[in-house]
Amino acid sequence: MSAIAIPRRHRTYLAVDYTIRSWLLTTDHKRIAVLYLVSITLMFLVGGLAATLMRLSLLSPTSALVDSETYNKLFTMHGVVMVWFFLIPSIPSVLGNFIVPLMIGARDLAFPRLNLLSWYIYLVGAIFTLFALVNGGVDTGWTFYTPFSTSASTTNVEAVAAGIFILGFSSILTGMNFIVTIHRLRAPGLTWFRLPLFLWSTYATSVILVLATPVLGIALLLITAERILHVGFFDPALGGDPLLFQNLFWFYSHPAVYIMILPGMGVVSELIATFARKPVFGYTFVAMASVAIAVLGFLVWGHHMFVAGISTHAALMFSALSYLVAIPSAIKVFNWTATLYRGAITLHTPLLYALGFIGLFTIGGLTGLFLASLGLDVQVHDTYFVIAHFHYIMVGGMVMAYMGGLHYWWPKLTGRMYSEMWGRIAAVVIFIGFNLTFFPQYILGYLGMPRRYVVYPPEFQTLHVMSTAGASILAVGYFLPLVYLLLSLRLGKLAGPNPWGATGLEWQTSSPPPKLNFPTVPVVTGPPYDYVGRAAGR
């Protein structure tokens, strides 16, 4: 192989240059995606370590491991790391960065240097946050509620706030890049309604990233200022309202959960279409549903504050709007199901994750509706019911979608196939482990187990032990892909341009792609997911 010199322009993006400098100063979206992949995996391990220590402690009603102070620091770091340094960047910065230009028929994103900058900003934010972790931890919860975070907590709140503030710029740059790319860099013939649904989801996600993140930024600046100056907007001594912080915080953080789920939905659309070999049913509805989720998601933030002291009037409005926002999500679930109906289904690993997503996201989403109901929320707010709800969506939904997408596009990223047997085993282990971990938590919450407590009444122990057992299975499930995906880099079967026989421009170039993605810019002449047309020989 090495005797034949391959012209540089035909080398894959991995082979173009092997120096560290070429990686650290790259502006190639594909390399930046790999840099993000490594970074978020490391942060996932940090967040996972915190969760492990938490679940181990909860084995006993009097805490098997850590004291309450330490437990507060653990759940804070788990939330902060998982939300901002894993979930939010996961699909957009890894899969989005890699796939969006390919899927759109472009040679790179609109602003490649800003893309690299976004990764470095991510690193700086992560360093600040890890510094706080090592330097005694933070005990406010990932939600930083005032007045505890501003006047009572003695931990390094400023450092974590700074880390998240900095990370916010990474989110904003990423979102901005995607919006401009999708508007301006589409291949000839690729009209809006010919875009694969992953791009619609990415676009909707990017709109949220751009409009919501700055409000988090100002909220964090304000609590930092109040900690330093000992006066501020949230200080009751001045007549300030601690609830104002929550309004600003949740104005970002509710849309943030849609930042975390929309990309997953986009991936699921791609997986369902490919592995049922059918166009997605109701394409236009699914595309518009992404936009609707992004918009409506901004109107419901008060549902996190039902029992915090907001007015009854506001609570009613937010409750009604929260019911409304469930509709586009439901539309997607119905349409995915209709796509599967009478499809030519092959149960490859990515599809197993997609199917898991549909089931678990539905459960999580339905329990979200329960929480949107004011009466029920009074009962279960701040209990494990809420924790189960959002983990069903974030882990049962989003992480599974991420894993599905990672497996699906792994051949494109690396040029290698992973082991299908181990892929399926891991998917099943994760599904079982996940449900064993989190389903008992619905029951725990309904029975009254409060969140953020490491000590609890003894009658809850059985359910906690079940949950921890499930967590250990889940951990095994996550460990497996770490091993077999890495092994596939050396031992995996070489993948061709289109191992799945899928439609989409990313499959019309080699695996891995060359640095500039396409030898010639593709031209699009038909709708996405044109399996019917292709089968008919068009």
Add this chain to the structure above:
Amino acid sequence: MDGVIPVRVHVVVWLVLLLLAGINLGLSQLRLGGWSGALALLIAALQALLIALFLMHLRWSPAVVRIIAVAALLWLVILIVGTLDDVLTRGWLSAPGR
């Protein structure tokens, strides 16, 4: 590429902006009471509109750019209205136990 805007357009807009600023300052001295705040903000909005349209070239920009400008304003309004709604109605309806 953008067209080039004549100097006189810039200068006229600048003079109008200064005039509006002066009017705003002057009106504030009149102690108009209740609606003075809204009036002052209205004049400020007019100034902002002039800057956006003529100095920031929105008048000649593609539709998508104008949509972004409007969307940003709309989202700011959502944030303020949503928060104010909570604050202003705290004493309205009562729920059992409150």
Add this chain to the structure above:
Amino acid sequence: MIARTRPAALRAREALGEQYSTLEQQHTASELGMWIFLATELMLFGGLFTAYAVYRTVYSAGFAEGSRHLDLLYGAVNTAILLTSSLTMALAVRAAQLGQQRALMRALAVTAILGLLFLAIKAAEYQKHFAEGMVPGLAWTYQGPLATQIELFFFAYFAMTALHSVHLGVGVVTVAVITVLARHGAFLGERHTPVEMLGLYWHFVDVIWIFLVPLLYLFGPSS
């Protein structure tokens, strides 16, 4: 009425990124990107506007009284300075588009100087507040009716004007850097886009100030 210039094909090729097929596409992409960034900035300030809206509504007497402790002269002079700097910035963009290097540098330099002047006057104003003991958290000695509400007003005043000044400061530094680069012939004709984008940012900072003035300075005198 609006003149259009045509790119020289050779120079065009040098200025084009690999992912773009025409300069026009690259230019509109930059424009779109900058406006999105300005939208994020609006939401950043928006949090402060929200806090202000809430507290002015519930503490209108205190906020009005607080506003009367601001010196309108500082606000008025700074407004004139900043509005003029927007003019010079717009003229700088025009000069860049027309390839007029000396005019570009002059206009940029004046813009930066006006920006610095604004900041200097602001600093003097802050100095006055310190001397009067009207700085929440750092030097607050005001006592009297509505003292806590007035302190809340001043927190809002400092938060909003400080954030604005930081943004203006970043703008001034960037204008200075661009001026130096312009000295070497950058940003002329087809390559004017960075100046135009900087201009958008500068005008945005101006617009923020235009709203801060009625909220902070004019409220007191008019009620």
